[in-house]
Amino acid sequence: MAEVILRDVTKAFGATLAVDRLSMTIEDGGFVVLLGPTGADKTTTLRLISGLERPDGGEIRIDGRAVIDETPAQRDVAMVFQQYSLYPHMTVRENLAFPLRSPILRTPEDRIEQKVREVAEVLRISGKLNNRATALSGGEMQRVSIGRALVRDPAIYLMDEPLSSLDAKLRGELRLELKRIHAGLGATLLYVTHDQVEAMTMATRVGVMDEGRLVQFGSPREIYEDPVSLYVAGRLGLPRINALPADLFAGAPSGASTIGLRPEHIQQGEGRPSTVTRVEHLGDQTRLHLTLDGHALVTLTEVHTKLEPGDTVNIQPRSALYFDAAGNRTR
Ligand SMILES: Nc1ncnc2c1ncn2[C@@H]1O[C@H](COP(=O)(O)OP(=O)(O)OP(=O)(O)O)[C@@H](O)[C@H]1O
Numbered sequence: 001m002a003e004v005i006l007r008d009v010t011k012a013f014g015a016t017l018a019v020d021r022l023s024m025t026i027e028d029g030g031f032v033v034l035l036g037p038t039g040a041d042k043t044t045t046l047r048l049i050s051g052l053e054r055p056d057g058g059e060i061r062i063d064g065r066a067v068i069d070e071t072p073a074q075r076d077v078a079m080v081f082q083q084y085s086l087y088p089h090m091t092v093r094e095n096l097a098f099p100l101r102s103p104i105l106r107t108p109e110d111r112i113e114q115k116v117r118e119v120a121e122v123l124r125i126s127g128k129l130n131n132r133a134t135a136l137s138g139g140e141m142q143r144v145s146i147g148r149a150l151v152r153d154p155a156i157y158l159m160d161e162p163l164s165s166l167d168a169k170l171r172g173e174l175r176l177e178l179k180r181i182h183a184g185l186g187a188t189l190l191y192v193t194h195d196q197v198e199a200m201t202m203a204t205r206v207g208v209m210d211e212g213r214l215v216q217f218g219s220p221r222e223i224y225e226d227p228v229s230l231y232v233a234g235r236l237g238l239p240r241i242n243a244l245p246a247d248l249f250a251g252a253p254s255g256a257s258t259i260g261l262r263p264e265h266i267q268q269g270e271g272r273p274s275t276v277t278r279v280e281h282l283g284d285q286t287r288l289h290l291t292l293d294g295h296a297l298v299t300l301t302e303v304h305t306k307l308e309p310g311d312t313v314n315i316q317p318r319s320a321l322y323f324d325a326a327g328n329r330t331r
């Protein structure tokens with residue numbers, strides 16, 4: 001496994017600037033999660049590292065080597081694509097074995113068979129090894145794609161939303177497996193997801209992207225508790241952080257135009273009267289939708305609350321994040 005360094009990497013498609021001076025270090029053995037909305041250039045970033053796209057400027061280093069002139073094979077990266085791409089005429093077993101049959105690796109047959117079995121076991125597809133790739137469900141195809149990366153021992157795994165089409169139970173299980181693989185192999189991973197539970201539980205570092213720029217890079221806890229902007233604050237946390245006019249409550253620092261309140265920042269019982277508009281029972285948590293001076297906000301309340309729409313709840317900030325008019329954090 002290896003350290004991967006991006007320095008001022010830039011990529012345009014025609015006249016449109018996509019990746020904009022992106023600098024980031026993925027430490028050896030790190031698990032970096034990239035977060036960002038659709039179109040933020042997450043996939044493009046992975047393609048630049050894997051060698052499927054060539055940057056217009058900047059530097060990419062894998063294990064100390066400048067790799068921009070290397071082919072994808074030379075870079076020794078294993079990528080799980082967002083759109084899974086299996087060889088349709090091959091069985092699952094053959095698909096999984098394929099990367100190991102590359103002439104560069106020269107893996108012995110018995111080693112290939114053993115590795116394929118191990119990976120199939122981890123991904124819960126042992127029963128499907130003889131199926132053709134076309135005779136699988138979407139979630140099974142996705143697991144075979146992950147498997148084709150996991151059979152290898154590359155410098156870095158690049159994974160583009162690898163668990164997105166799985167049901168919640170399987171996603172939870174594979175999340176633990178990936179984390180176990182990461183710890184066990186000391187693997188280096190760069191992982192794209194929209195799922196904040198994945199980001200919070202698996203990442204050693206989270207990188208938040210906005211239109212091709214890396215706007216914050218830090219531990220999941222730093223990103224959650226100490227976001228540099230409202231944009232970053234909105235990437236983690238469910239229910240989402242409430243963004244309200246700063247003067248809705250007393251005590252806003254000068255220069256603040258928005259108060260950002262996560263559910264745990266809202267104390268119920270004292271403060272300003274708000275009106276319950278909806279009570280959402282999700283089983284393990286209950287969300288309380290409120291309005292205050294015409295502004296909607298969402299928080300959590302007791303699971304078996306007796307509150308109903310129309311009730312009044314007094315609320316006040318217990319601590320808060322403040323942002324200026326441009327959305328940057330004020331301190
Ligand atoms: N080959 C290409 N030619 C032109 N534009 C491209 C090309 N590849 C990507 N883009 C553009 O770059 C932008 C970023 O695309 P990218 O696939 O990296 O986004 P993403 O962050 O992975 O989004 P998603 O979450 O939807 O997968 C998009 O606006 C897209 O249209």
Ligand SMILES: [Mg+2]
Pocket residue numbers: 042043044082160
């Ligand atoms: Mg993408």
